[in-house]
Amino acid sequence: MQTQSQVNMSFEGKVVIVTGSSSGIGAAAAIEFTKEGASVVLVGRNETKLKSVRRECEKLGKKPLVIKADVSNDDEAKGLIEKTIEHFGKLDVLVNNAGVSYNFDITSDGFMENFDHIMNLNLRAAVYLTHLVIPHLKETKGNIINMSSVAGVTVNGGSGGTISYCTSKAALNHFSRCVAERLAPYGIRVNIISPGPVRTDILENSRNFHLSWELFKKRTLLKRVSEPKEVADLILFLAGDKAKGVTGSDYVVDNGYLLKQ
Ligand SMILES: NC(=O)c1ccc[n+]([C@@H]2O[C@H](COP(=O)([O-])OP(=O)(O)OC[C@H]3O[C@@H](n4cnc5c(N)ncnc54)[C@H](OP(=O)(O)O)[C@@H]3O)[C@@H](O)[C@H]2O)c1
Numbered sequence: 001m002q003t004q005s006q007v008n009m010s011f012e013g014k015v016v017i018v019t020g021s022s023s024g025i026g027a028a029a030a031i032e033f034t035k036e037g038a039s040v041v042l043v044g045r046n047e048t049k050l051k052s053v054r055r056e057c058e059k060l061g062k063k064p065l066v067i068k069a070d071v072s073n074d075d076e077a078k079g080l081i082e083k084t085i086e087h088f089g090k091l092d093v094l095v096n097n098a099g100v101s102y103n104f105d106i107t108s109d110g111f112m113e114n115f116d117h118i119m120n121l122n123l124r125a126a127v128y129l130t131h132l133v134i135p136h137l138k139e140t141k142g143n144i145i146n147m148s149s150v151a152g153v154t155v156n157g158g159s160g161g162t163i164s165y166c167t168s169k170a171a172l173n174h175f176s177r178c179v180a181e182r183l184a185p186y187g188i189r190v191n192i193i194s195p196g197p198v199r200t201d202i203l204e205n206s207r208n209f210h211l212s213w214e215l216f217k218k219r220t221l222l223k224r225v226s227e228p229k230e231v232a233d234l235i236l237f238l239a240g241d242k243a244k245g246v247t248g249s250d251y252v253v254d255n256g257y258l259l260k261q
Contacts, residue, residue, distance in 0.1 A: 010240050012037035015088040017080070019071050019129070020098030022049035024200025025147065028228035029095060029235045030064065031056050036236065040064040041084050043071065044098070071098050071125040072117075081132045091136040093239045096126035097147040099168075101206040103161035115164045122168035123175070130179060134188070141187035143247075145238050146176045148194045150254050154261050169194075173250060180248035189247040191238045196254025197225040221256025 016033045020026040022044030030040045034057040042057070042064050044050050050066050057064045065087050069076040084091055099122045104114035126146055137143070152169030156162040173192055180190035197216035203209070213225050234253055237243055252258060 009037035011092075011236070014038045014092040015041070015084065015090055016093040016095065016239070017041040017043065017084055017091065017129075017133075018095040018097055019043045019080075019125070020147075021053060022046045023053075023205070024202060025195070025198060025228045025231045025235075026095070026097040027053045027056075028232035029097065031060070032229065032232040032236050033093075033239075034060045034062045034064065037062075038093075039088050041080070041088075042066045043069055043080060045070055071129065072120040074128060077125060077128050078132060081129070081136070085136060090140055091133055092140045092142040094129060094133050094137070094142070094144045095147065095235060095239070096129060096144065096172075098125065099147060099149075099202075101151075101162060101165040101202060101208065103206070103208055103210075104164065105160050106163050107160075111164075115167075118164040118168050119171075122165070123171050126172060127175060130175075130190075134183065134186075137183075137188045138186045143189040143191070143239055144176075144179075145235055146172050146190070146192050148172050148176075148192045148250065150194050150196045150252065150257050152194060154258065176250075177248045184247060189243070191243070191246060191248070192250040193231060193234055193238070194250055194252045194254065195226060195231050196220060196252075196257030198228055198231055199225050200228055219257060219260060220254065221260050224255050226253060226255060 016038045018026045018030045021030040021042045030042055033040050054066050067080050069080045071077050149169045151166045152173045156166050176190050176192045199213050203211055216225050217223050
């Protein structure tokens with residue numbers, strides 16, 4: 001018979017990297033993984049926010065490894081994986097969650113700079129980190145979760161300013177499916193989560209001050225936006241043994257946003 005502590009500690013002994021865990025969905029996921037007994041690696045650039053998430057994890061009795069890194073920088077991405085292995089000795093789960101959504105129209109000067117910035121973070125960093133973790137995930141038969149968006153399959157409310165963001169998420173979706181197929185022989189699963197609006201720091205971090213959560217609520221069938229923990233719960237489901245038969249899938253959690261388009 002399972003004891004209560006076994007029931008609640010489904011990630012005991014597992015090592016999990018969550019990129020972009022200084023705020024929003026990533027921070028919520030790091031805290032939920034910690035609650036379930038995982039050793040978590042917190043990654044982001046904002047030290048104040050990282051410290052605050054670290055304190056939340058420590059209150060739960062676990063000491064996360066905190067790595068200040070820009071994951072779109074190859075050296076820093078490599079360092080992140082090296083430090084994780086040096087510190088914890090293995091890796092079970094990679095959550096490629098760090099992302100931005102700077103608005104910029106393709107008809108404006110300087111568009112390509114915006115495109116490169118978004119693609120380098122939302123797509124290329126996830127691709128490079130995937131490449132780097134394969135030897136470690138082969139050892140643990142671990143898995144990868146890529147944080148996409150409903151923007152990967154829609155034009156995001158028809159606002160042309162998010163062309164780069166939509167393109168990055170659509171590419172991340174297809175990369176995830178291709179790599180799920182490639183890594184299945186090693187027992188490595190790769191899945192996608194596509195949230196609709198989630199109340200996080202994304203509007204401030206991406207300087208989208210013209211948008212609001214009230215506006216997003218109106219674009220959903222359920223007239224609500226999600227809280228980060230709702231997405232974190234889905235991350236933990238897909239990362240855990242209950243989802244052992246799930247790979248190459250795209251789980252949508254959007255309050256009916258896609259159906260309303
Ligand atoms: N919120 C939504 O409505 C929504 C909807 C669909 C999909 N998503 C996706 O969910 C993911 C998380 O976003 P969120 O909503 O939680 O937004 P958020 O609160 O702005 O979190 C984004 C995270 O990414 C990190 N980050 C940004 N640039 C980075 C870089 N170069 N290197 C390392 N970390 C970096 C940020 O940390 P630092 O600033 O400390 O670097 C932060 O921790 C993103 O991929 C986003 O596209 C969000």
